[in-house]
Amino acid sequence: MNIPSRTEVTAGVPSAPPDGRPRGRRRAVVAGLVATGLVGTSLILPGFAAAAVPTFPDNVVVFPDRDFVTLEGYQDHVGQTATVEVTRPGVGVVGSAQGVVEAGDVAFEINHPGGYCWGAGTDLKVTPDIKPGDGVSIRFGTAANADADDTTTVADAFVNAKSELDETTRTLTVTGHFDPELNPGQVEQRIVNPELTETDVARRDIRAVPGGRTPAPKGGYDSDLEITGDTFKATYWFNTLETARIAATGGGERFMSWQVEDGEANRQGLTIAEHGELGGPGMGGCPAGPTDAGAPAGTAQVIRPAGSTTAQVSWTPTTAVPGAAAVTGYSILAIAPAGTDPAAPVNQVGVRTGADAKQATIAGLTAETNYTFEVRSIADSNMSKPFTIATSTGGTAGGSTQTPGAEAGITLTPPGGTDADTAAATGLVTVAGSPAGGQIWYTDDGSEAATADALSETAKLYTAPVPVTALMKLSFAYFNTDGNVAKASGFYKAGTSQEALAAPAELASSAVAADRVTLTWGAVTGAAGYQVEASPALAAPIAATTATQQVVTGLAANTSYTFTVKAKNAEGTLSAASNSVPVTTTAATDRITVGGARYRAGDRLEISGTGTQQGVTVRVYNGAVGDKTRLIGTATVTNAVAPATGITWDLRLRGNTVPAGVTTLWVESSGGGTAGPVTPTR
Numbered sequence: 001m002n003i004p005s006r007t008e009v010t011a012g013v014p015s016a017p018p019d020g021r022p023r024g025r026r027r028a029v030v031a032g033l034v035a036t037g038l039v040g041t042s043l044i045l046p047g048f049a050a051a052a053v054p055t056f057p058d059n060v061v062v063f064p065d066r067d068f069v070t071l072e073g074y075q076d077h078v079g080q081t082a083t084v085e086v087t088r089p090g091v092g093v094v095g096s097a098q099g100v101v102e103a104g105d106v107a108f109e110i111n112h113p114g115g116y117c118w119g120a121g122t123d124l125k126v127t128p129d130i131k132p133g134d135g136v137s138i139r140f141g142t143a144a145n146a147d148a149d150d151t152t153t154v155a156d157a158f159v160n161a162k163s164e165l166d167e168t169t170r171t172l173t174v175t176g177h178f179d180p181e182l183n184p185g186q187v188e189q190r191i192v193n194p195e196l197t198e199t200d201v202a203r204r205d206i207r208a209v210p211g212g213r214t215p216a217p218k219g220g221y222d223s224d225l226e227i228t229g230d231t232f233k234a235t236y237w238f239n240t241l242e243t244a245r246i247a248a249t250g251g252g253e254r255f256m257s258w259q260v261e262d263g264e265a266n267r268q269g270l271t272i273a274e275h276g277e278l279g280g281p282g283m284g285g286c287p288a289g290p291t292d293a294g295a296p297a298g299t300a301q302v303i304r305p306a307g308s309t310t311a312q313v314s315w316t317p318t319t320a321v322p323g324a325a326a327v328t329g330y331s332i333l334a335i336a337p338a339g340t341d342p343a344a345p346v347n348q349v350g351v352r353t354g355a356d357a358k359q360a361t362i363a364g365l366t367a368e369t370n371y372t373f374e375v376r377s378i379a380d381s382n383m384s385k386p387f388t389i390a391t392s393t394g395g396t397a398g399g400s401t402q403t404p405g406a407e408a409g410i411t412l413t414p415p416g417g418t419d420a421d422t423a424a425a426t427g428l429v430t431v432a433g434s435p436a437g438g439q440i441w442y443t444d445d446g447s448e449a450a451t452a453d454a455l456s457e458t459a460k461l462y463t464a465p466v467p468v469t470a471l472m473k474l475s476f477a478y479f480n481t482d483g484n485v486a487k488a489s490g491f492y493k494a495g496t497s498q499e500a501l502a503a504p505a506e507l508a509s510s511a512v513a514a515d516r517v518t519l520t521w522g523a524v525t526g527a528a529g530y531q532v533e534a535s536p537a538l539a540a541p542i543a544a545t546t547a548t549q550q551v552v553t554g555l556a557a558n559t560s561y562t563f564t565v566k567a568k569n570a571e572g573t574l575s576a577a578s579n580s581v582p583v584t585t586t587a588a589t590d591r592i593t594v595g596g597a598r599y600r601a602g603d604r605l606e607i608s609g610t611g612t613q614q615g616v617t618v619r620v621y622n623g624a625v626g627d628k629t630r631l632i633g634t635a636t637v638t639n640a641v642a643p644a645t646g647i648t649w650d651l652r653l654r655g656n657t658v659p660a661g662v663t664t665l666w667v668e669s670s671g672g673g674t675a676g677p678v679t680p681t682r
Helices: 194-198 241-248
Strands: 059-063 068-072 081-088 092-100 106-110 135-139 149-153 157-159 164-166 171-178 187-192 205-208 221-228 231-238 252-261 267-274 298-303 311-317 327-335 348-354 359-362 372-379 409-413 424-426 428-434 439-443 472-479 485-494 508-510 516-520 529-535 549-553 560-568 581-584 593-600 604-610 617-622 631-636 647-654 665-669 674-678
Touching (some): 059 135, 068 081, 081 106, 164 241, 171 241, 187 231, 205 231, 231 241, 298 372, 311 327, 409 472, 409 485, 428 472, 428 485, 508 581, 529 549
Parallel strands (some): 059 267
Antiparallel strands (some): 059 068, 081 135, 135 149, 187 205, 187 252, 221 231, 298 311, 409 428, 508 516, 516 549, 529 560, 560 581, 593 604, 617 665, 665 674
């Protein structure tokens, strides 16, 4: 059953422009995903989620079959840019995108009409093939100073066959795969078909959860979800054959699982696996997936002295996208122009190298002929587009030749010393070549950047001033557009060579919370970054940022701070401090959850959960939320006992201490939080 759009979650949206930038954003509430279903009756199995799961009202919802992610909430970050990454164990980041949080329930989406493409704002231009076990995270700021670093781990559970209808018994079954390490109390199988709304089901989907055959709240069918080992089977018994047929056609089977469910039934860290949906780019203009990515191209440099019959070709390939076929080698060709004299000994000369090569020499060229040079990477049976060639030169004789050209020149600022004793003290070394238009290469390991006109294996392309953080020898080689080379080197030691910048102005604060504050300030011309400082100092240093806005976390609740910010130049020298801003954080409110509850009259009562403040007292009551007439007992929120982690609480009663008539339970924390009601298992 294929779903043509994000059925059940939101309505259709306008198509995106070719570049995939946001247009006509949605504001639909995803109530069906976060406010319904059974309260989980057991804790998440150890090791399932290695990173922090987002807490309500924020959420990261992953649709792995469509490589689609929706970010919900995050309204304390409206207008800020967030980085979303898909990380695979043992591989690293396989997909990333940046998006701006908009006001409304949906902050933004990736790989869905009206949202962003994968690769937006990042260098990883690929639509990842999201798989079970991947982590999908969101953060604001740098990784070292992330205001939020919420991660949903993609669950390994999905429908693997089309639903089957037995018309005789009006029974519909759905089967699939289930990872035994998932919490069976935090899963649900659904079939989505808007046509069900006009039937006795009276809603757009049907649902099955573990716990035995259960009538639907609005009627129309009964359902059950049985989990056995690594498989599941959802069964639906319908009141009418007409409704059963509608459920079996025109909709979509899916399996939902979530990592955390709090006492208010909010489901956090959702994976929604949709049977039959196709992955890859979800809208026009988005990058291809890894299996469709071609061999990577790059840039190349050709050095051919005037009159020479050889040419040295060096190249720097772009990084292949994660999951794409690996590069197995390179093809390098020198191609004579059309109409070349048939008497010329060679019209095309080429070599092939292995995957680790970065340069090659082509011999056997005709001195008086100009050649077109091509470098291509090879991956499986595919070749890349030709690399961008910086220059190619011919010989000195004949009608289609070039003159030797201008001599190359190179200038180092400041000049380096001749040895360690005379090393120049500086923070940066700036290099310029003449005539302009060529390439500068350098080494910082003591080796020469080039031997004659052959680049060192460790040479790196110069794209910005080279920082000096310790005593070192820097060597440079400049190849101009005529293929001539100039070299220079020198010894340097750490120092400063730039004046401090002006102090930032207009520092202001907003979004003050119990543990964080958002700071903004005016940009400083020439600044390479900014450093926020707090008084009193925080337990963890505040990381530098290149933005003019930063969310400072790790603050103590109900505490006064004073903040300033300084501009940093390219060498790291800080300016004077900006205007100071006083901030007083708000009082903290505990967030308490119920993870599981069991009860047997006259024998035992067990209830446990999590909190966010150590040392607070949790009171457990029997009855409706707010009814404090029947106190059952109290527990203290403490660190979990190893190997478990986190902040937890646990109340256990035995024998004659177990009250009679327990129906529903709710809890209240002395830190201000409440959770429940929850019906204990019996």
